[in-house]
Amino acid sequence: MLIIGAGFAGLAALAGFDGTGVKVTLVDRHNYTTFQPLLYQVATAGLDAGDVAFSARQLVRHRPWAEFTTGEVVGIDWSRKEALLSDGRALAFDFLILAAGAVTNYFGVSGAEENSLAIYTLEDALEVRARLYSQLEAADSNPTDGALTFVVVGGGATGVEMAGALAELLHASLERDYPHLRPSFARVLLVERQDGLLGAFDESLGRYTVKELSRRGVEVRLGESVKEIRPGEVQLGSGEVVKACLIVWGAGVAASPLGAKIDAELTRAGRIVVADDLRFGGRPDAFAVGDIAAAPMAPGGEIAPQLAQPAIQAGAHAAKQILRLIEGKETEAFHYRDKGTMATIGRHAAVAQLNWGIDLRGAPAWIAWLALHLVTLLGMRNRLAVLVNWAWRYLSWWRGPRLIVGAETGRSAAPTRAQE
Template sequence: MAERETIPSKRPHVVVIGGGFGGLSAVRALRRADVDVTLIDRRTYSTFQPLLYQVATMALNPGDITWFLRSIRSRQKNVRFVNGTVTGIDHDTKSITLTNGNVERYDYLILATGVTANFFGIPGAAEHAMPLYTRTQALALRDVIVATLEEAVVRGQKDDLRVIVVGGGATGVEMAGALAELRNNDMPVTYPELDPQRTHLTLIEMQDALLGPFVPSLQKYTKRSLEKRGVDLRLGTSVKEVRKDGVVDGDGNFIPAGIVVWASGVTTHESIKSWGVPQGRGDRIKIDDHLRVQGFDNVFAVGDVAVEDGDRALPQLAQPAMQGGKYVARLIAAKIAGEQVPAFRYWDKGSLATIGRSSAVLQTKGLPPVKGFPAWIIWMAVHLFYLLGGRNRLAAMVNLGSKYIFWHRNHNAIVGDTPVKFRDDGTSAA
């Protein structure tokens, strides 16, 4: 394939790699700037990651939390979208090479690639655990859950069903809470052949408390809420090995499970190591207090992929990425105009996590912690507000509303074409 380069323009060219919270915030903030913008992403859609667990537990459609990246041109004409994966960056020639051989040249570059699951080199984790950071992974987990339940019906519940969630952060807590409600509220109606008491949920967390960044009172409330829902908590427990049929903890104890959900940590994509940028703790890209990549004047990094000088990292949440993207766009516009911009300052708007219906925790700097139903209402409003696109907000509101408001009557689940592994007689259909 012949190499194709972007058409030269008299205006500065800003290239943004990554269409997540940080990348899209930067692109939108450049809407009125006198620049041409190119957004590059390996996927054609942006994913609202905080609600991936709702897709995995059959409460939302994948389309409810994804947004077509090319539709950004409906309100912004100075942007073009390129679907591709970056294979290399030449900072001397200011050029980016994609997998198809095409080259994009830039005057300013914003790296907002996000992160991926970190298995910490634990044997068997990458092979047997199921992470939850992309739409594809959420759908795969959803299908495995349904297939496991259907298989148990066909075979007869000879063995107990067991699920382990590794990681006691927001993703792990929310996933464990949703699975518990699926077992407690839905299974007795939709799977009368199965005994919910023989379906076991275990959450493993290396620290002695859940939701590490939260204050102790909210950590204790979260612990009580999960235990009330019947989740077996293994706090202060590490994972030594993940096997096909369970997990070996740090003390050598084997915990059986048919499904292991990995929500234990994140790291940068391996490809970044070939991009010629300095990397710090967790292989995140090193930046200064203006979010510039160290050693480069016109290259910036925002969101989860970046770490400040001295390995001081912002929380790996949506708000730091969005604020960082907007700041870098403002900085680029100021540089073009020959103006100065002060160093980036993050405004902490607080942290949220939900345990299930009518149960959530909210921590905001300078205000008392909030828990229970009030925090859950705020969680619902915030997540619907930040969803991209009015259609997505409406669809998510309808689906989540029907799940939580009519929880005692509505047991419909959003499923796909789950492969049938067994015939009615229990023999393999493969």
């Protein structure tokens, strides 16, 4: 039994084999699993990288029937039933659960990949943090009005959370840590192509989000597209060119390119087409789950969104179906149970669209958001670390690790001020 990907879907699948005696191999290109919903807090120095990642070795330590290996899967030999790794190894399987997630989608916008920073992986988040603090350091030694313009592209949950956190960070840091800078030197611009924010939520929650972000100093540009990104500047669809010291791309995700390398049928968005029971390609032994798959929420129903809950539920479902097949039983169709969606804006402000038509906003949604993220984090150490960090930050406005490390990746999201 092989699981490719130690994200939300892969780990839910792994847990599905607890106590069953089935031998499982888990492979991931990283030796850790990442809690993506809190990456923006790493990027804005609210949390440390280790708080939102969990060692994959630790996941199998108390599961003697499971083993983990670090490796990049580059293909599958279906005739030999082996997953092929980039280092030349091959991992044999009788059943396969493919849970390789998604990648950043730049929607073909010219220069976006080269000249903006995404926050999809832990490396991305650390790079944003390093770049952000490099810009603050440079501006402090040469303060100029308007030098600190931050552009966030995409008004979904990722863009909203990033813009809100940036506004909060600048408000807290500029006054306390950088004596030569004033809040008026900084500008956070959130650009969204649609006419509202948080398109997946009820319209009234989107309007509330615009109001709250604006109140916190974020300039929200709705109905505005990004035409091109060049080093240190964004060209908007309206023709306006915005000079920016940091450009964060949070406009969307595309399914992992692995789907295109393994002889699978793909949707237009690149997700693997799966049957009602989540198997794909007409194969009796291969399941695709999470962001990489286009799983119907119920037979004949709409495709589940690329979010944590559908990934977790689909991973658990695939494991259950494999156990049924081992017992000689028929598989069952996947039925997604929508538990709601949430996004946070900043201190005391969040939106939550829960089951049974209940919408929350403001402080109650914020508290619900904090509690949910705390309980869904992996590992007691991480939960405690995040709880302490949040409590301390709430009381003191203190920010976490503001370290500039390992920022030189060669990408030119913006020229540093020294280069300008």
